[in-house]
Amino acid sequence: MLVLVTGGTGFVGAHTVAALAAAGHRVRVLARDPDRVAPALSPLSVPSDAVQVADGDVTDETAVARAVRGVDALVHAASVYSFDSRWHDATRRTNVRGTEVVLAAARRLGVGRSVHVSTFGALLPSPAGTVGPQSPPTTARETYLASKAAAERVARQHQAHGDPVVIAYPPALLGPDDPKLGDQNARLRNVLRGLMPMWPTGGFPVGDVRDTAALLAELATGPAEVGGRHLGPGRYLRTRDYVRAVREVTGRRLPTLFLPARAMLPFAYATDVVQRVWPWHIPAEYGACYVCACDARPEDVARSAGPEPRPVTETLTDTVRWLHRTGRLTAAQAGRAAAPTAPVDPAAPAAGSVRAAAAPRKEARP
Structure with a gap:
């Protein structure tokens, strides 16, 4: 099976490429900078002949159509994930528009299954105190969460139209081999460098990027009955x-x-x-x-x-x-x-x- 992964040079995307390659699938990576593909994947022991590289941005309709054409499934993991306010413009520009372009191309070109990587944060705040696959998208005003909620609505619209779109909700992710040192790993580093002596109370779900990558690979290539929406592995x-x-x-x-x-x-x-x-x-x-x-807990679902x-x-x-x-x-x-x-x-x-x-x-x- 040939699977396209957007965001394949990022934390979730790179580990998903590794999980797909380990399962014997061929992978195509859509990357704005093809030179970043090898440095992101080599620490994960991904064979170079298992990966094709398509040059382009997820907001570029022509580049996305070129990357999507001919694939059996795709994992849309590309997004700007940061609470840093200096990234607000890029976050708004990439997260929603990229989802619109990728899922529209998948529908137009008849991709067998598309996995949209959302986040549990797209379902916050939750009056019930829990979040689950049926929770409504967030009304938060925080830029990253709001952008992921808007992208979530796009993916749910495709589901409502009967498109083969699956949505996954990863928790806050930690793990090794992070190509860009994302927010969660940077936060852990800051704790150990003594830069975070104060913490808010409350809590959040935490998971391992390798577990989430295994889920995404299975959702993209597993049996047809594996569809709908799924909370990512975490505690x-x-x-x-x-x-x-x-x-x-x-x-x-x-x-x-x-x-x-x-x-x-x-x-x-x-x-x-x-x-x-x-x-x-x-x-x-x-x-x-x-x-x-x-302070939302994941629902206790099977x-x-x-x-x-x-x-x-x-x-x-x-x-x-x-x-x-x-x-x-x-x-x-x-x-x-x-x-x-x-x-x-x-x-x-x-x-x-x-x-x-x-x-x-x-x-x-x-």
């Missing part, structure tokens, strides 16, 4: 549990002050305004604080596709070890996770919701 963590798990895998104290999330929102919004003109990144982001304030989420401690250990190996953290900052054989017992995680992360994984079905 809900309170922010206290998140920091506690990081302490566990690194052995560091990491003193942290937890403040009410809603009380922090005005301060976080002010930093977003300053960030628009400030050249260096400010770790306190309004969007991240808003997600914690929404998983019909993809693997069970791996232990949070495993994900954190692999991510911190990768950050250290690539020079983004010192040995002192990575703590005991820097050791090549750092022992972490997934059966005895820190406390609270982290304990639920010890559930065994199952392999994604081919």
Whole structure:
């Protein structure tokens, strides 16, 4: 099967390419800069002869049509994912228009299945306190969340017309081999560099990019009955549990002050305004604080596709070890996770919701 992956040089896209190639599928990657494809995929041991490269942007109708033509399925993972207010224009431009162009081309050219990569954040805020496949798109005003909600509406319109579109909702993703050091891995790095001594209360679902990639590969190439909408593999963590798990895998104290999330929102919004003109990144982001304030848990629904989420401690250990190996953290900052054989017992995680992360994984079905 030939599968097109948009955003194949990004975190989710690159790991999805690797999952598809490992399952024996041929992959075509749509990339604005073809020179970034090899650096993004080589750490994941993707054979060069398993990947075709199509040059173009997801907002370019001609380039997208050229990339879509002849494929059996596609995974639309391309988007700007950042709560950094300096990226607001690119976020608005790419996330909605790109989804419109890609899904329209797939419909016009008769692609057998299209997987739209949404996010659990597209379903926030949730009055019920939970989010699930049937939750309505968000009414949030935060730029990234609003753009993903608008893209979500586009994908649902295609579903309503009977198009073979499947939607996946990944949680906040961590993991190794991140080509562009996205928001979640950068946030973990900032914690270990001592740049985030304050956290909002609340929580959010956390997952491993490798588990999400396995889900997306299965949704794109699996049986015809695997359709509809799917929550990505992950576990809900309170922010206290998140920091506690990081302490566990690194052995560091990491003193942290937890403040009410809603009380922090005005301060976080002010930093977003300053960030628009400030050249260096400010770790306190309004969007991240808003997600914690929404404090939405994934619905407890039966998983019909993809693997069970791996232990949070495993994900954190692999991510911190990768950050250290690539020079983004010192040995002192990575703590005991820097050791090549750092022992972490997934059966005895820190406390609270982290304990639920010890559930065994199952392999994604081919």
